[in-house]
Structure formats: C-alpha cells, structure tokens
Amino acid sequence: MSTGKPIRLLVLYLRSPALYITDLSEMELKKILIEKMEGNKSIQRSDEQRNLYKALVEAYEVDRAILDTYGESTILKRRREDDDQEGPSAGP
Structure with missing residues (x-):
C-alpha cells in the first residue's frame, strides 16, 4: 500500500549541467x-511486463480513488503520521 510519502528523485536535464532534485x-x-x-x-x-503494468495501473487507480474520496488532507495526515513514526532525524 502506498505511504504517500514523497520520494527523492534525481532528475538529470541533459541540456543543463546542473543536477536537480525534486520531491515526487x-x-x-x-x-x-x-x-x-x-x-x-x-x-x-511479455506476459510478465503486462502483469506488472496491470498491477501498477490498479495501484494508481486505488490511490486516485482514495484521493478523490477523502482529498489531500488524508494524504497529508498520513504523511505526518509516517514522519512521527520514523522519529527525529539525525542532524549534523
């Protein structure tokens, strides 16, 4: 099940020398x-690729239904609860 937590993703833009990090x-x-x-x-x-694709689409549709039904507040609340369970992060 999706945690709704943002994931750090490195995105390289080939026309730019900079490397960007974005939260998705x-x-x-x-x-x-x-x-x-x-x-x-x-x-x-292959059948395996097709099955993985179908599972991914199904997971996306479930997330979309939850979002449409309960709105952003549910996802934001879930993120806060997940952050609380992780405890304080180790700082410098």
Missing part, C-alpha cells in the same frame, strides 16, 4: 512510469 509523491511516480511503459510499448513484450 509515489502517485506521481506511478503515473510517470505508466506513461513511459505505454509510450515505449514495454507492456507488449
């Missing part, structure tokens, strides 16, 4: 992966 939610990452799989037709290569 699991849901956003799922959507990007679905679009990439559809775009490069990887889901047509």
Whole structure:
C-alpha cells in the first residue's frame, strides 16, 4: 500500500549541467512510469511486463480513488503520521 510519502528523485536535464532534485509523491511516480511503459510499448513484450503494468495501473487507480474520496488532507495526515513514526532525524 502506498505511504504517500514523497520520494527523492534525481532528475538529470541533459541540456543543463546542473543536477536537480525534486520531491515526487509515489502517485506521481506511478503515473510517470505508466506513461513511459505505454509510450515505449514495454507492456507488449511479455506476459510478465503486462502483469506488472496491470498491477501498477490498479495501484494508481486505488490511490486516485482514495484521493478523490477523502482529498489531500488524508494524504497529508498520513504523511505526518509516517514522519512521527520514523522519529527525529539525525542532524549534523
């Protein structure tokens, strides 16, 4: 099940010498992966790829239904609860 926690993702822009770090939610990452799989037709290569694609789409749709039903506040609350369970981070 999705935790809703943002994931650190390194994004390299080939036309720029800089390396950017951006926070994307699991849901956003799922959507990007679905679009990439559809775009490069990887889901047509094997039954295993197709099954993984179907599972990913299903997980995305469940997240979308939860978001549509309960709104952003549920995701934000869940993030805060997850952060509280992790405890304080080790600082410098």
